Amino acid sequence: MKQFQKWLLPVLFIVLLLGAWEVLARTHIINGALFPQPSKIAAEIQSVHTRELPERSLLLKHIEATTYRLVIASSIGILAGIVAGLVMGISPAIYRFFNPLMTALMPIPGIALAPLFIVWIGFGNPTIISLGGLAAFFPIAYNVTAGVRSVDPQLVRAATISGSTRLGIAFQVYLPWAMGYLLTGVKLGLARCWRTIIAVEFIAATNYGLGYMIWDAASYLRSGIVFGGIAILIVFYFVLEKGVLNLLEAQTIRRWGMVK
Amino acid sequence: MNSEPIVEIKGVSKTFTDSHNNVHALTNVDLEFWPSTFNVIIGPSGCGKSTLLYLVAGFETPTTGQVILNGEEVKEPGPDRGFVFQDYALFPWRTVLGNITFGLTNNGWKRKEAIERAREYIRLMNLEGFENAFPHTLSGGMKQRVGIARALAYDPLVLLMDEPFGALDAQTRKYMQQELVRIWQETKKTVLFITHSVIEAVYLADRIVVMTARPGQVKGIVDVDLPRPRNYTGDDYLEVREKVLSLLEEEVAKGIKDSLASDNTLFTD
């Protein structure tokens, strides 16, 4: 009910805005070629959907390509980030060596690396997925490291005295302890991975992907598809954040009473 | 006492060093503990009694000297010892059952057998009905029951307890003391128990080791030969209490000078 109230006004506002936009563009008060009205955006997106029907929906194909890249890249980034974070968090020597390197590399935007990766491993999925994975990796590794380093030493002692191995302690004590940090890292990492994938799709994708669809449309000045594409990006990320991430949080650290 | 000591502390000193200075926590401690006895180590705050327990646990290594457990020198922590922490140190991401099985599954127990064993200790600790609760939903007393069950479940030779009831309110504390005596009588473990409450020490111990203020040394040992169950009032009880107190008093005075003045729990609780 509260959620409903919270969203009522903004939704109403957006509906009103879209209505006004529709009217203004149809009456040529604003330029419909630059700012196509919502009905035209819907029609253009519909045309992407139907272009290659009945065999398949081109729109779904674009969404699938981006989803596939996001899933693979973020999985790689999360796994690598967890391992790196555990190692850096547990060993002070490794931390001292790699932390300055990581701090220096982290702020470099993924897209700046795209030309380099295109030269090295070519257009398409190799470059897009590598850069997406790299984008996810840094915030996750960084946060897991911080989490592991904050561990309550008593818990480590409790585990060592009952005979746990080092590997056992890494996954049974350090990792669950760092779960809150891991989730923060995954949130940041997914956001960066998502941004990077869309951006790199602009210049490195060869036929499919939401980024490719938007960029391709822009170069033909198909503004309807561009605007529609942005709307799809918003919905896509909204579902990802509200659906996947919040569920993950509820299942772990909230259940364990590790957040206030 | 009978037979061989199970824990021997031989000429142990421990010095902590940080970038600026050295802290001598323990100097030249020699102690022996016999199987199935209840030993309480008491002393003013900062006397190194917890350090002593950490050395037996293997969390720290002595600067000089040796800790011998069951004939072998202690080099690292291991499941021949159980440890109960003052702040419980339960794993928040594991249920009560999961915390108790932790030491079992990590020592090669099959899951099913581990759960069966854990259930025994849940019964022993009166924790039935809370098997699937997460630690943050439990009271302090309940948490420490889980902590004790976790430490006992894998059947260690020695149970090390570091001010286990220090964070509990007075009422719960009394109750936990009674419970601990009952459990000790059932399991017959060797217990090394740290406290700074004289009342607690005399209620629980077969033998009380009194430590000096820093650097920690053994000030004296008081054997407590009172029948159980004990109460907190009888003449013989008060007599032992006076003995321990008189040993402690001058050390506490020193300890107060050592800035740890606020330690009023020593006499009152």
Add this chain to the structure above:
Amino acid sequence: MTKDKIKQDLINLFPFVVVGILWEVIVQLGLSGIKTLPAPSDIFRSAWSLIWGSNVLFHHLLSSLYRITVGYLLAVTLGIAVGVLLSLNKTLHMIFSPVISLLISVPTLAWVPVLLVIMGLGDRTVIMTIFLGGFFAIAYNTMSGIEMVNQNQIHAAEIVGVKGLRLVFSVLIPGSLVSIIAGLRLGIGYSWRALVGGEMLAAMIQWGVGKMIYQARFFNDTAVMFVGLILIGISSTIIDQLLLRRLERWTIEKWGVVAEN
């Protein structure tokens, strides 16, 4: 104290030296397996010729700095203004704060194709992208910061007759500076990414560090790309340390409002 600091700097520098030497050796021995991986010495040579030979490096850098200055300053001004406005008016807040939190999720560079359609492929598009990158983060943080300002501080100001714009500048903004500065930092990060990406994507511009990296692709000149990447890394660190860190030290740390982690 300063001796410790120098020691710490040296410790931090050590990994870079090790990696640099290892990298050089691996490339020189031909062990890398990637033909187009330049050695640090190649990158250095390339940088040298970009600076002294063709003299273009400064031109690229200055173009980029010009764009980020304009775009980011716009984002700071409008971001703080909108943030203040939204925090003061309940209705505006209820309408726009969900809208902003939705728009924040749009990858900054995804605005480039939109702007490209609306205003072409030139400088304006890049600057606008930089602006959008910083704007949302700054507006959002300003808004949530002001909402958390201690009510009693506001009352204390109101009772002596401070209100309106003076209240904003003397209480609300200083009181929410922790959050605003966090927003400024986030914002410069986004703006910086937007700058590099925008320069790559906007076809009609010729200068800029992003452009330099992008153009190097046509010649497979990876050494120039590395020069560009290093330049980006250094510049963003300098901006963060010299401007924002200093701002932080002069204000919130001095006031003891926050212990920087």
